[in-house]
Amino acid sequence: MTGIPLPLLRLSEQFAALPGIGMKTAQRLAYHVLTMNEEQVEAFREALLDAHQNIHNCKVCQAFSETELCEICADEERDHSTICVVESPKDIAAFERMGEYHGVYHVLHGLISPMNGIGPDQLYIKELLARLQQGGVEEVIMCTNPTVEGEATAIYLSRLLKPLGVTVTRLAYGVPVGSDLEYADDVTLGKALQNRNEI
Amino acid sequence: MTGIPLPLLRLSEQFAALPGIGMKTAQRLAYHVLTMNEEQVEAFREALLDAHQNIHNCKVCQAFSETELCEICADEERDHSTICVVESPKDIAAFERMGEYHGVYHVLHGLISPMNGIGPDQLYIKELLARLQQGGVEEVIMCTNPTVEGEATAIYLSRLLKPLGVTVTRLAYGVPVGSDLEYADDVTLGKALQNRNEI
Numbered sequence: 001m002t003g004i005p006l007p008l009l010r011l012s013e014q015f016a017a018l019p020g021i022g023m024k025t026a027q028r029l030a031y032h033v034l035t036m037n038e039e040q041v042e043a044f045r046e047a048l049l050d051a052h053q054n055i056h057n058c059k060v061c062q063a064f065s066e067t068e069l070c071e072i073c074a075d076e077e078r079d080h081s082t083i084c085v086v087e088s089p090k091d092i093a094a095f096e097r098m099g100e101y102h103g104v105y106h107v108l109h110g111l112i113s114p115m116n117g118i119g120p121d122q123l124y125i126k127e128l129l130a131r132l133q134q135g136g137v138e139e140v141i142m143c144t145n146p147t148v149e150g151e152a153t154a155i156y157l158s159r160l161l162k163p164l165g166v167t168v169t170r171l172a173y174g175v176p177v178g179s180d181l182e183y184a185d186d187v188t189l190g191k192a193l194q195n196r197n198e199i
Numbered sequence: 200m201t202g203i204p205l206p207l208l209r210l211s212e213q214f215a216a217l218p219g220i221g222m223k224t225a226q227r228l229a230y231h232v233l234t235m236n237e238e239q240v241e242a243f244r245e246a247l248l249d250a251h252q253n254i255h256n257c258k259v260c261q262a263f264s265e266t267e268l269c270e271i272c273a274d275e276e277r278d279h280s281t282i283c284v285v286e287s288p289k290d291i292a293a294f295e296r297m298g299e300y301h302g303v304y305h306v307l308h309g310l311i312s313p314m315n316g317i318g319p320d321q322l323y324i325k326e327l328l329a330r331l332q333q334g335g336v337e338e339v340i341m342c343t344n345p346t347v348e349g350e351a352t353a354i355y356l357s358r359l360l361k362p363l364g365v366t367v368t369r370l371a372y373g374v375p376v377g378s379d380l381e382y383a384d385d386v387t388l389g390k391a392l393q394n395r396n397e398i
Contacts, residue, residue, distance in 0.1 A: 003295035003304075005265045011250040014243045018228050029217050031289055033247060034254055034263060041251045044213045045244045048232060051210040052240045055233055064233060066204045090230050096202035105202075 008034070060131065062107040062124045064089045072096075072104055079103045081138040085128065085157065087111050087145060095143070103141075106131065111149040112156055120156065128157075132164050139167045146173060207233070259330065261306040261323045263288045271295075271303055278302045280337040284327065284356065286310050286344060294342070302340075305330065310348040311355055319355065327356075331363050338366040345372060 002009070008030050015026035033041065057063070058070035061083075065071070072078060072092075082103030086092060087110065095101045108123040131137060140161055144150035158168040173191035175184050184192075201208070207229050214225035232240065256262070257269035260282075264270070271277060271291075281302030285291060286309065294300045307322040330336060339360055343349035357367040372390035374383050383391075 003262070003271065003291035005254055005263055005269070007246070007250040007253050007265060008263060011246040014246045017239075019231050020224065020227065025219065027289070027292070028219065030250060031263075031287075032218050033250055036251070038251070040216075041247055045247055047206070047210040047213045048240055048244055051206040051229060051232055052235070052237070054206050055204055063202070064204055064207060064230075066206060070204070072202065088230075090226070092202040093226070 057107075057109075057124075060127075061105045062109060062127060063092055063105055077102075081136055082141065083128075083131065083137055083139070084141045084143050085154075086143045087150065087153075091143065103139075106140075108144070108153070111144060111147075112153045113149045123153075125157070125160070129160070129164075132161065132166060137166055139169060142168065142170045146171070256306075256308075256323075259326075260304045261308060261326060262291055262304055276301075280335055281340065282327070282330065282336055282338070283340045283342045284353075285342045286349065286352075290342065302338075305339075307343070307352065310343060310346075310352045312348045322352075324356070324359070328359070328363075331360065331365060336365055338368060341367065341369045345370070 004012075004027070008027075011030040011033060012023065012026045015021050015029045016023050018026075021029070033044075036044075054066055055064045056066075056068075058065040058073055059068050060073045061070060063070045063072070067074070079102050083106050084095060084101060084103055085106045085108060086095075087108055089107050089109075092105050092107070095105070106124070106128045108125065108128075110118055110123050112118060112120055112123065128140075132140075140157075142154035142157060144153050154170055158170075161168050172195060173188065174195060175181065175188060175192045181189070203211075203226070207226075210229040210232060211222065211225045214220050214228045215222050217225075220228070232243075235243075253265055254263045255265075255267075257264040257272055258267050259272045260269060262269045262271070266273070278301050282305050283294060283300060283302055284305045284307060285294075286307055288306050288308075291304050291306070294304075305323070305327045307324065307327075309317055309322050311317060311319055311322065327339075331339075339356075341353035341356060343352050353369055357369075360367050371394060372387065373394060374380065374387060374391045380388070
């Protein structure tokens with residue numbers, strides 16, 4: 001006997017299927033749901049449905065959006081000649097939080113990863129090419145993660161895009177602000193030294 | 200601009216309202232929901248509704264149950280003369296996992312806590328008294344947490360129950376199995392020494 005009624009086990013399994021939620025946390029969340037009132041449960045269920053049904057990819061940049069064109073692509077104040085290429089829609093939130101980027105974005109929805117069988121065709125690359133072919137784009141900044149796959153994707157794309165006459169740049173590598181050099185890895189420290197700036 | 204569409208923000212807030220889920224984790228979960236297919240989202244919503252609507256307190260022990268009488272109370276093989284009193288339904292799962300307890304339970308749904316304005320009247324104590332008055336109960340084991348409030352509740356209940364002619368016991372304090380004495384706190388170590396057993 002588990003001492004846990006079936007509907008509660010099933011709800012725990014649903015929570016445990018979410019990324020980063022283990023079975024113990026999932027059970028705690030499921031027990032919490034029983035302490036919520038009817039309106040709260042209904043609001044949760046409604047939010048799940050609403051987000052899943054009403055969020056689509058922006059037809060231009062492929063970011064998540066409620067509208068056909070996302071609010072950034074629709075904003076005429078933004079610099080549409082600069083495109084920041086990111087792996088996933090989550091990354092956009094990080095750049096917008098920083099608040100110093102005024103260009104637009106393009107979301108690949110993944111990285112090239114032969115190990116996981118993901119090739120360039122599964123990413124939103126032809127949509128990026130279509131944007132460049134429409135003209136008006138001067139710079140494409142590769143903002144994929146500083147990992148092997150992020151790097152490989154950035155190099156692949158830069159080779160593809162350069163012949164189209166746009167400047168292709170990459171986020172700078174270096175030591176993170178506020179970090180301790182003692183704990184910096186060799187590769188990062190090497191890149192930081194290589195890319196040193198005059199002060 | 201946040202770069203996050205409104206339905207996604209609302210879903211993040213729902214996740215963030217769960218215990219132990221911060222805003223960053225909540226956003227990660229909300230983004231994950233968008234990668235789920237329609238059936239998966241529907242199964243999640245259904246599990247929320249099902250658990251919330253169909254789980255009630257067992258009419259005898261007050262544990263969560265789908266049925267009027269929980270499976271433990273309904274089980275004639277269990278020893279109904281021994282009642283383990285716990286703070287919350289979650290605690291039952293821990294005892295059942297251990298697998299060496301064959302009696303039944305009683306869930307208080309809280310602890311006496313004057314600081315938080317919770318008195319004996321807000322707990323399921325009169326339901327416990329009613330069970331004892333029906334007779335057949337020989338031992339009540341206080342299994343509330345080894346905290347100030349758990350201890351206070353256990354003492355309050357033992358004073359209330361002893362006049363009814365039942366044996367009232369308490370879970371043993373001691374050093375946890377597999378732990379390191381170096382890190383044991385003084386109070387625990389003191390109790391372990393006091394309650395030492397001949398080997």
